[in-house]
Amino acid sequence: MFTGLIKETGRVKSVRKGSGLMRLGVLSSCVYKEAEKGESICVNGVCLTVTDKKSGVLYFDVVKTTLDNTTMKRLSLSSWVNLEPALKVGDKLGGHFVLGHVDCESRIKSIIRERNYFVLRIGYEKKFSSYIVEKGSIAVDGISLTVQKKESSFFSVSIIPYTFEHTNLKHKRTGDWVNLEFDYLLKKDR
DSSP states (O other): OBOSOOOEEEEEEEEEEOSSEEEEEEEOSHHHHHOOTTOEEEETTEEEEEEEEETTEEEEEEEHHHHHHSGGGGOOTTOEEEEEEOOOTTOOOOSOOBOSOOOEEEEEEEEEEOSSSEEEEEEOOGGGGGGOOTTOEEEETTEEEEEEEEOSSEEEEEEOHHHHHTSGGGGOOTTOEEEEEEOHHHHHTO
């Protein structure tokens, strides 16, 4: 389980695609130091298991189902990814509960710079409409955010400068894909 508070951004150092499996290597400094083989790390909102670590690079095996349903299949060398280690007993609980089980991938419709913050508009399929609630939580590439406005085909989130600078959002452009995980508490009763 995660909180959606990104610990660091890492850079993809290797992508090896095989039969139904992708081996992903991510350069990390902060998360790398504490990560151990077998631990869960949230990578762009996807819960992955550390299968190896060498020379500052964390390695993950990504199965076909995950590739089919997330933006992991779109990663290439030098892509920026958000990294968050799993919660440990005694950790502060900020953000919201993020499971690392991505519901869908979606495209950024626009990134608008306001005076001192950013607004992202992100599209969604109608079948997910009931999971998007104004002032409710949503994880975008693993980042815990609050839905500011919901329209019929997109929702808006406001991004403070700190979050923009300390996540992969500063590298995103209109049309880029992101992983969405809807708030578990909203999905529970539906």
